[in-house]
Amino acid sequence: MRIAIVYQYYQGTGAPGHSLIYELAQFLAGRGHEVTVVSGETGYMQRDTPNLPWYRRLRREERDGQVRVLRTFTYSELHRSYLGRLLSFASFSLSGAVGLLTIDKVDLVLASSPPIFPIFAAALVCRIRRTPLVIEVRDLWPESAVQMGILKNRTLIRIMAWMERRLYDQSARIVTLTEGIRDDICGRGWPANKVDVVTCGVDFDRLYPDPQGAALVRSARGWEGKRVVMYFGALGEANNIPVILRAARSLRERGDVLFVLVGDGLRRQAIEQEVAADDLANVVVLPPVAKHQARVYLSAADVCLVTLKDIPLFDGAIPTKLIDYMACARPVLCGIRGEARRILDTAQAGLGFEPDDDRQLGRLISELLDDERCRERLGANGLAFVRSHFAAERMRQRMESILRMVAETGSVSNPAADGLR
Structure with missing residues (x-):
């Protein structure tokens, strides 16, 4: 053709x-x-x-x-x-x-x-x-x-x-x-x-769990000893980053928790300004990473986040980051209703929260970070699911x-x- x-x-x-x-x-x-x-x-x-x-x-x-x-x-x-x-x-x-x-x-x-x-x-x-x-x-x-x-x-x-x-x-x-x-x-x-x-x-020769790469990223970024909660993707109006920042405020007293936002978009400058104005030392905003480097950053995370605004149309959305997280065996917290949530629940690869409920998100983050065995189980489930279906x-x-x-x-x-x- x-x-x-x-x-x-x-x-x-x-x-x-x-x-x-x-x-x-x-x-x-x-x-x-x-x-x-x-x-x-x-x-x-x-x-x-x-x-x-x-x-x-x-x-x-x-x-x-x-x-x-x-x-x-x-x-x-x-x-x-x-x-x-x-x-x-x-x-x-x-x-x-x-x-x-x-x-x-x-x-x-x-x-x-x-x-x-x-x-x-x-x-x-x-x-x-x-x-x-x-x-x-x-x-x-x-x-x-x-x-x-x-x-x-x-x-x-x-x-x-x-x-x-x-x-x-x-x-x-x-x-x-x-x-x-x-x-x-x-x-x-x-x-x-x-x-x-x-x-x-998913191209499984490019996206997969990479513990060695994760160790290098953690060392280079100074994340040793930190529990990393990562959002990886666009920082736009649709992505509902404010719910993540509010959860970060609620967990600012936990010195071991670090929120890492990797990406770019129309809201990035406003997000950086909010982080600086509120002195959110537990939030880091990094520039976007090339696709071939994504696995080492995702593998460096303890928990990954996927969020969208709470509008009816997004009930039919499947953000690519959700599938990428699962391909790297990361446990996922999902603030989206509908199709994305059904995939996560069917795969038993993470937990869902109400799209704008930062208190629920903060509580789930704490629970997952304190339960390594659960994180490993959810990550393994997600990897097996995407290998079968995506x-x-x-x-x-x-x-x-x-x-x-x-x-x-x-x-x-x-x-x-x-x-x-």
Whole structure:
């Protein structure tokens, strides 16, 4: 197959944040498919500002192994504010669509959302060129932004909801990251036989328990003698970091407990300011870590945390960090309802707490830190579960079979069906 992948944040395992699209692209290319990725210039948690002048950044080609990568101009200050993020989306919407037009016609386009604006632009190119479109939905837009209170302008909400409907109508297949997202889409009228679930998976040659690496990290960071409670991932509005900071305040008298937040995002500066203002000596905020180093940091933790805001939409979320924690045999405290909590409970890999209940979180942290045997049991359960249910190789094979089916049938949107919803 000749496949074009459109995703704003294509990055390898040497960069912080997830690398799911990179791993999928490399897998498909290794299976003999011709893969071109159209991407922006920066990673999701990477603050590096491009050094080249703007006119030399309009369109650049790279080779990443067997994958052809087309980088197009993107506003890079997405971490400064919501306006910066919007400008980043808008710039890639234009440049990415133009970049997609410049490549030879492919058998299909796989576009990953969010953000939704560049995917809508890519869909227009697919319509012009009569190319089948497969949409991978990692998060529901605009509904997630509305429920978090980020998006309040009614006109913009209506525009984005219309864009979402048009995208789902036009797509040959819709691939969701979780069952909750699939149920939401099907519940709004799209046929179940058009929607597939392909969850995130784990590369067990990269993520595994690493006690030797953990010892090195603990020594280098001065964490010997500390009980490390770690959050590893995005520091954004959705991630509900305040509940962790409140729990840290309640445990500040325990000199052996250290909260470590590893990551970046829109809320990082505010989090650092709050830690400094409240003199939370038991909280450390570290910059994001490359994916290939994640296991040594996760293995250095005694307990890992996964949190999200308490909104109904996140009942269908499975943060990749949850699976990563379990792959490194770490016991997990989960402040998310719904699908993520069901995975944790089924695996018996940790304990759940009410999303905004810092007192319950503080109590569970103390109990787990004082019970080494329980931590070991929960960690072992989690590792066994992800090995059985979340192997990345199987997930990529499933995605390949979906793409192959679309390419072979040559399915494109039915213009008569567009706009019915």
